Structure formats: structure tokens, C-alpha cells
Amino acid sequence: MSEIHKGLAGVVVDTTTISKVNPETNSLLYRGYPVQELAARCSFEEVAYLLWYGELPTPEQRAEFETLERSLRHLDPVVKRIVDELPTTAHPMDVLRTAVSAIGAADPHADDSSRDGNLRKSTALLAQIPSIIAYDQRRRRDEDLVEPRDDLGYSANFLHMTFGELPDLVVVNAFDVSMILYAEHSFNASTFTARVITSTLSDLYSAVTGAIGALKGPLHGGANEAVMHIFDEIGGVDAVDPWLEVALGQKRKIMGFGHRVYKNGDSRVPTMKAALDTLITEYDRPDLLAIYDRLEAGMLAAKNLKPNLDYPSGPAYHLMGFDTQFFTPLFVAARITGWTAHIMEQLESNALIRPLSEYVGPEQREVSASETLDDGSEDAG
Ligand SMILES: CC(=O)SCCNC(=O)CCNC(=O)[C@H](O)C(C)(C)COP(=O)(O)OP(=O)(O)OC[C@H]1O[C@@H](n2cnc3c(N)ncnc32)[C@H](O)[C@@H]1OP(=O)(O)O
Numbered sequence: 194m195s196e197i198h199k200g201l202a203g204v205v206v207d208t209t210t211i212s213k214v215n216p217e218t219n220s221l222l223y224r225g226y227p228v229q230e231l232a233a234r235c236s237f238e239e240v241a242y243l244l245w246y247g248e249l250p251t252p253e254q255r256a257e258f259e260t261l262e263r264s265l266r267h268l269d270p271v272v273k274r275i276v277d278e279l280p281t282t283a284h285p286m287d288v289l290r291t292a293v294s295a296i297g298a299a300d301p302h303a304d305d306s307s308r309d310g311n312l313r314k315s316t317a318l319l320a321q322i323p324s325i326i327a328y329d330q331r332r333r334r335d336e337d338l339v340e341p342r343d344d345l346g347y348s349a350n351f352l353h354m355t356f357g358e359l360p361d362l363v364v365v366n367a368f369d370v371s372m373i374l375y376a377e378h379s380f381n382a383s384t385f386t387a388r389v390i391t392s393t394l395s396d397l398y399s400a401v402t403g404a405i406g407a408l409k410g411p412l413h414g415g416a417n418e419a420v421m422h423i424f425d426e427i428g429g430v431d432a433v434d435p436w437l438e439v440a441l442g443q444k445r446k447i448m449g450f451g452h453r454v455y456k457n458g459d460s461r462v463p464t465m466k467a468a469l470d471t472l473i474t475e476y477d478r479p480d481l482l483a484i485y486d487r488l489e490a491g492m493l494a495a496k497n498l499k500p501n502l503d504y505p506s507g508p509a510y511h512l513m514g515f516d517t518q519f520f521t522p523l524f525v526a527a528r529i530t531g532w533t534a535h536i537m538e539q540l541e542s543n544a545l546i547r548p549l550s551e552y553v554g555p556e557q558r559e560v561s562a563s564e565t566l567d568d569g570s571e572d573a574g
């Protein structure tokens with residue numbers, strides 16, 4: 194029997210120049226830059242540019258890129274109509290997946306897989322995904338669509354379209370930091386999905402639609418929503434320890450903890466936790482921080498597991514005012530940059546992704562006469 198790498202754990206399937214996840218040094222680099230430095234010194238738009246073009250933009254390139262992104266934010270009427278048709282019982286990730294697929298179907302150049310074509314599509318998705326998410330949350334609250342403002346940067350405009358007003362700079366900054374931290378993470382499950390679809394020479398929209406499906410699961414992006422459900426389930430700090438004992442006794446996976454690659458903590462957590470701390474202060478919610486700290490300590494003591502990025506992001510998005518089901522769509526809004534960078538990289542030196550499997554089913558056998566429809570008469574079949 195060949196050696197089986199269940200879940201492709203530990204398997205290196207290709208090279209990449211986009212990001213480096215290093216569990217030994219607990220670091221994450223985007224195109225060589227530490228993500229913590231990017232979060233401290235750059236905007237999400239600059240990071241998107243970096244991921245796609247390989248270098249941070251000059252002031253002129255930045256201005257041109259921002260002008261383009263701001264010009265593409267309006268929701269296509271076709272897409273809005275499709276979103277309007279979908280029931281509000283649908284999970285927002287399903288709505289977003291459908292809307293992205295619709296953007297692809299409405300694009301007459303969907304199959305233009307040149308680098309310029311893919312950059313155009315990527316920038317349009319970067320600009321329009323916030324409009325879809327903001328509108329979907331508003332319609333569920335019986336609120337009207339808020340048009341984008343082209344005098345606002347990405348994060349400020351996103352929050353303005355969602356809430357109909359501009360929050361404090363502290364909130365805008367925390368949101369922008371979360372977008373930068375979520376932007377890219379090498380060959381994670383959703384990015385790999387996008388690369389598999391791209392490897393068949395399918396189009397960018399198909400790859401992104403598939404990636405959204407992969408991100409939805411609670412073992413991946415869906416964990417930031419699941420973390421908030423856990424906080425709600427626990428209720429207060431005094432309930433953390435008994436809750437955890439029961440949950441672990443039932444062999445439940447505690448969402449927001451553990452990671453396939455980082456075994457000693459996620460490199461992005463300290464930066465996101467600092468952003469969460471600013472929100473805790475802004476909204477005066479020490480009760481939330483108490484649950485956060487207690488659960489983190491409990492998981493370390495009981496399982497020696499540390500939080501991943503979804504752990505601080507969940508409560509942060511809650512404090513910003515997003516409905517819990519919208520947390521994973523926010524991950525999509527950020528990761529669209531990483532996914533599309535990988536789609537373009539895959540196309541630069543493509544090889545169809547098609548691994549092997551070890552067959553362990555029944556040995557070859559014959560279909561017996563009693564199992565066929567053929568009754569033996571001349572006109573049978
Ligand atoms: C941004 C992101 O997408 S980060 C990932 C977000 N996902 C989550 O937070 C979901 C919760 N975490 C998990 O399910 C896992 O840690 C994963 C899927 C992220 C990584 O899993 P893997 O590397 O495949 O490790 P695996 O699931 O095999 O876990 C190894 C052991 O640790 C345990 N373990 C891992 N994570 C957890 C957890 N969150 N809660 C409880 N136990 C856990 C497993 O039960 C397993 O124990 P066992 O050996 O006794 O069976």
C-alpha cells in the first residue's frame with residue numbers, strides 16, 4: 194500500500210511566492226513583509242495591491258488603484274435582483290456564493306484568463322463583495338441599501354454601507370487590521386480549492402465560488418461565526434469552566450482553537466487581540482474580555498491548544514455590530530485578495546491538480562444474473 198497522507202497533512206504540493214507561513218518562528222510574511230508590520234503601517238488596499246503585483250504601491254500607483262476600486266463598488270442591478278430573490282433564511286455565505294457566481298455569469302469576459310483580465314475581475318470582486326455583504330445584512334434588518342461613497346477608503350466605506358453611518362476611527366482601524374490579517378495564508382483549504390479549480394483552466398469566478406464554499410465550513414472560515422455562538426452559549430465568565438468541561442467531555446471541537454500548521458499559536462492572533470482590546474475599551478465590554486481570557490486559559494490547561502485568528506475576530510466583529518452569520522462573509526471580503534493572487538500564480542505555471550487514491554473497496558467481481566434486469570427473453574433490454 195502507498196503511504197497515505199490523509200487530509201494532505203504535511204504534503205508540499207507546489208511552490209508559491211505569495212506568502213510564507215512559518216510555524217517554527219511563528220511568523221507570516223506576505224511577499225516578504227511581516228504581516229504585523231503591514232497591519233501597523235499599511236491599508237488593506239495597499240496589501241491587496243502587494244498580493245497581486247508583488248510590491249507595495251508607489252503613491253501614484255496607490256492613488257490609481259484606489260480610484261479604480263472606488264469606481265467599481267456599485268452593486269450590479271442584476272446581482273441586486275438575485276440577492277433580493279433569495280430568502281433571508283439562506284445563510285449569508287450561500288447568498289454571497291450565489292452573488293459571486295451571478296457576477297461571473299453577467300460578465301461577458303468571464304473566460305478571459307489573461308493576467309490583465311484576471312486583475313480586472315479581482316479588483317471588481319474586491320470592490321463589490323462589501324456591497325453584497327452590506328446590502329444582505331441591511332435587507333435582513335428591513336433597511337434600505339446604502340450607496341457606496343467614493344470619498345472613503347475601503348474599510349470606512351464598508352462600515353458606512355453596512356451601518357448607514359461612519360463609526361469611530363478606532364473601529365475603522367480594527368476592521369482594516371482584520372482585513373489585512375485575513376487576506377492570505379498560503380495553501381489553506383479554500384485557497385487550495387481555488388487552485389484546483391483553476392488548474393482545470395476554468396475561470397476565476399468559478400474558482401472563487403468554489404473557494405467560498407470551502408471557506409464556509411466551521412473547520413475553516415466558518416469558525417469565526419462558531420466562536421460567537423460559543424460565547425453566547427457560555428453567557429458569562431463564571432460559566433466558562435463548567436461549560437468547557439462538559440464540551441470536552443462530549444469530545445466537541447472548540448471553535449477558534451488549534452491549527453493544521455501552527456502548533457504553538459497563530460502568528461496573527463496577538464495583532465488581532467490588540468485590535469479586539471481597543472474595541473473592548475471603545476464599547477466598555479470587560480465581560481466579553483473575561484470570557485475570552487478564561488476560555489483561552491481553559492483550553493491551554495485542558496488541551497494545550499492556542500487560539501487561531503478566528504478566536505479574536507469573532508468577538509471583534511460582534512462588537513463592531515455585524516450579525517453573527519456575517520462574520521465568515523467578512524473573511525471572504527479579505528481573502529478574495531489571497532485567492533485571486535493564487536489563481537493568477539497557478540495559471541503562470543499550471544499543472545492539472547489530480548492526486549491518486551488507494552482503492553480499498555471490493556476486489557473485482559462479476560454481476561450475477563439475478564442482479565440484472567436482463568430476464569433472458571429475446572426482446573429483453
Ligand atoms: C482561519 C482558519 O481557518 S484557522 C482554523 C479554524 N478552525 C477552527 O477553529 C476549528 C477548530 N479547530 C479544529 O478543528 C482543528 O484544530 C483544525 C481543523 C483547525 C486543525 O486540525 P488538524 O491539524 O487536522 O488536527 P486534528 O483535528 O487532527 O486535531 C488533533 C488533536 O487535537 C484535537 N483538537 C484539535 N483542535 C481542537 C479543538 N479546537 N478543540 C478540541 N480538540 C481539538 C483533536 O480532537 C485531536 O485530538 P485526538 O488526537 O485526541 O483525536
Ligand SMILES: O=C([O-])CC(=O)C(=O)O
Nearest residue numbers: 377378380381382453454
Ligand atoms: O491556513 C489554514 O489552514 C487556515 C487559516 O489559518 C487561514 O486560511 O487563514
